[in-house]
Amino acid sequence: MIHFHIPTHAQIRDNDKALLGVAAPSRVRPYLTLWKDERSTPLLPLPEIAIDTQVASIVIKDEGQRLGLGSFKALGGAYAVMTLFKGLLETHLGDEVSPAQLLSPTARDFAAGMTFCCATDGNHGKSVAAGARILGCRSVIFVHEGVTEARSDTIGADEVIRVKGNYDVSVDEAERVSKERGWLLVSDTSWEGYEEIPSLVAQGYTILAQEALEQISKLKIDPPTHVFLQAGVGGFASSISLHLSETLGHENIRTIIVEPDRAACLFASAQAGTLTSFKPTEPTIMAMLECYTPSLVAWRILNASASAFVTVTEDQAKDAMRMLAFRDQPVVSGESGAAGLAGYLAVARDPDARQKLGLDRNSRILVINTEGATDPATYEAIVGLAPTAVVQQAAIN
Structure with a gap:
């Protein structure tokens, strides 16, 4: 049609x-x-x-x-993770840092206590997990029941949580759990009041x-x-x-x-x-x-x-x-x-x-x-x- x-x-x-x-x-x-x-x-x-x-x-x-x-998703989620981490590190240090400094020992120490999460059909989760891994952060990825084992097995996150229902349900669950546990949600979809991070993903x-x-x-x-x-x-x-x-x-x-x-x-x-x-x-x-x-x-x-x-x-x-x-x-x-x-x-x-x-x-x-x-x-x-x-x-x- x-x-x-x-x-x-x-x-x-x-x-x-x-x-x-x-x-x-x-x-x-x-x-x-x-x-x-x-x-x-x-x-x-x-x-x-x-x-x-x-x-x-x-x-x-x-x-x-x-x-x-x-997939192209490699460019989006990881970039958003890195950009968000850079802003948080600068606030923590009270000074600007370059992208290269995100891999410094000081940044690694800061990263150790941070968890990024998202919902995914597969590819976006791979990117978020990869970005977190490069920085030394933890990642938790939510997948719905339609995501095959072959796809979920290659995400590379520290933890993969399978959610009953479709993609939209997994998005809701990722948002709920991230608020409950203080994790940083890096979604590639946006809704009222949540636009900045998905826009960073898209910028990538x-x-x-x-x-x-x-x-x-x-x-x-x-x-x-x-x-x-x-x-x-x-x-x-x-x-x-x-x-x-x-x-x-x-x-x-x-x-x-x-x-x-x-x-x-x-x-x-x-x-x-x-x-x-x-x-x-x-x-x-x-x-x-x-x-x-x-x-x-x-x-x-x-x-x-x-x-x-x-x-x-x-x-x-x-x-x-x-x-x-x-x-x-x-x-x-x-x-x-x-x-x-x-x-x-x-x-x-x-x-x-x-x-x-x-x-x-x-x-x-x-x-x-x-x-x-x-x-x-x-x-x-x-x-x-x-x-x-x-x-x-x-x-x-």
Whole structure:
């Protein structure tokens, strides 16, 4: 399904622009030094898909290789943890500290008594746990009953607490327990009275948008005219949408939001014209997007910046995964990772949608593989090859 939307860029708040606009990546980048890995993730042209769908170009940013954690989320939660820790340490010391000083013996002593927590479908929790681990803090991650053991086992937290119910229930439980025990909650979704920390998480994601534009320029391709962004609560999508709009000019790029049809809370909100929860029916394989209530900040931004909201089926996501796996330069893309491409293909094959979104032979498309094979067994069942076998194909080619 497609809901066409009229963006109202003038309604985007100045503080949202300041957090996610042109200068945002420069605020994030110093913290990447704490990872000891500042490499950009690959950006690959998809010429065969561009020809088939009759556009000038389509490129995919492969976040499955980000910081060894397998998804773009590595940039957000860890950055928020580091930023929050820096502020608390400065208050404790009564003096400013640099990102590099967050690894000093003094900082380590301070970190020993601190616990960070969050709820997650998998990837955000990995990032929060990694950020805490780098600093020497403790981490506790809440997962709902739909998170597979394979995903929860790779989170890397000091403690993982499984909650009965869906993602929204785990968010509520993480908030409740964090208040009760004095833990620092680093959620990637926002609600009334809780906006600052999710906005920091979203700020971390702007790094990948900046990288993508730099890599596109190096390929001698003009900037994208359309970007297809998968969404759960919407933090990632709102970050990339606003950053690209501020950098390229909102009149030069259209944002299309893609969600599973079984968890389309932003689609429902766009249809209703106000933030709306989605009533779940059955789980989706796009587990990292299985969210039923939008982030308050994300909805505010996407309501003002998105040109359309699209839903995709389970089969469409699977087809996009296979399409990326079986090509000359294979991309290992998990179920949620391939959703953006699935959304693009759905729109590209719809003549009415093409016309309304200005999709033609001059269009330049950006999609993002937001995750690799976060559950290798599920990936193999869908694609027919293990992730390692797909990577070996790339080496042979």
